[in-house]
Amino acid sequence: MTSEPGLRERKKQRTHTAISEAAVELFLRHGFDQVSVAQVAEAAEVSRRTLFAYFPAKEDLVVHRFADHEAELGQVVRARPAGMAPLEALRVRYLDALARRDPITGLNDLPPIVALYRMVLETPALVARMYRFQAGAERALADALRETAAVGEFAARLAAVQIVAVHWMLMLDNARLLAAGEAADERYAGAANEAEQAFALLANGVGRLGAPGVA
Known part of the structure; x- marks a missing residue:
């Protein structure tokens, strides 16, 4: 019963x-x-x-559709295989999400999804609410780094801010291009290449950024 x-x-x-x-x-x-x-x-x-x-x-009537992803980066870090670094787990997960055309990557060109991207991008109140969602993702990821990777509080917060910002930028770039009419399949190679560059920059730090011979 x-x-x-x-x-x-x-x-x-x-x-x-x-x-x-x-x-x-x-x-x-x-x-x-x-x-x-x-x-x-x-x-x-x-x-x-x-x-x-x-x-x-x-704003929650729209943004709640992203809410399930707010803790996702932290969950990926917690569930990573033994011996795998948190950033590598996040890189693998993001590239898989791109390949699956997960809407959270911005790389999904189904008409209702593209229309949703366009509405969010064109509405300041929704963009502002999305930044609150970003802050929640940062907290969840920082907690996971502290609790599972022996990372200190300040370092965990600093890393989380950078990692979430990269995910956010990649999503926005993809969403803007699809909202402008580009097809997801046409965008995929560029999106994957940019993701690899972004995670490489996170992995290597920005100390040599702008140095002679560094792209």
Whole structure:
């Protein structure tokens, strides 16, 4: 017999999904700034109070789609094989995500995903909310480095800021090019090459950046 808590959780998830889908559909059709929270609630057939119980801010109606990835870098570090350095685990995971066209890499040209990229990039409030998401990813990664790689607190925070910034820049570059009309398959080789350069720079540090003979 299905438990009552299980039924409640499934109902909550259906409500969450219905609100999100109604919101994104309206935002893509009319523009994020042109749609009110009241209109989203009406389209989802819920009250404003219910909507805010699931999504505390209007921006969360969009950015929550990235929320599952907020702790992902930290999880990769925690789950890495014995003997593998954290940065190498992250490099392998990112290149695999590119090959799979994971939307979090910015390299997915399915029309609904491209439309979502474009809306986020063109809406300052959503970009600002994404930076809060970035800060959460930094905290999760720093915690994983401290707890599994014997890295001191300051070094862990410093490394996490740099690693997350690289992921963010790579994603934004890919998303902007796809939003401008480039196909994911055409972009893939360049995206993979840039990722390798980025991780090499992280691995080698920036001490020789700009020195004679260094690209």
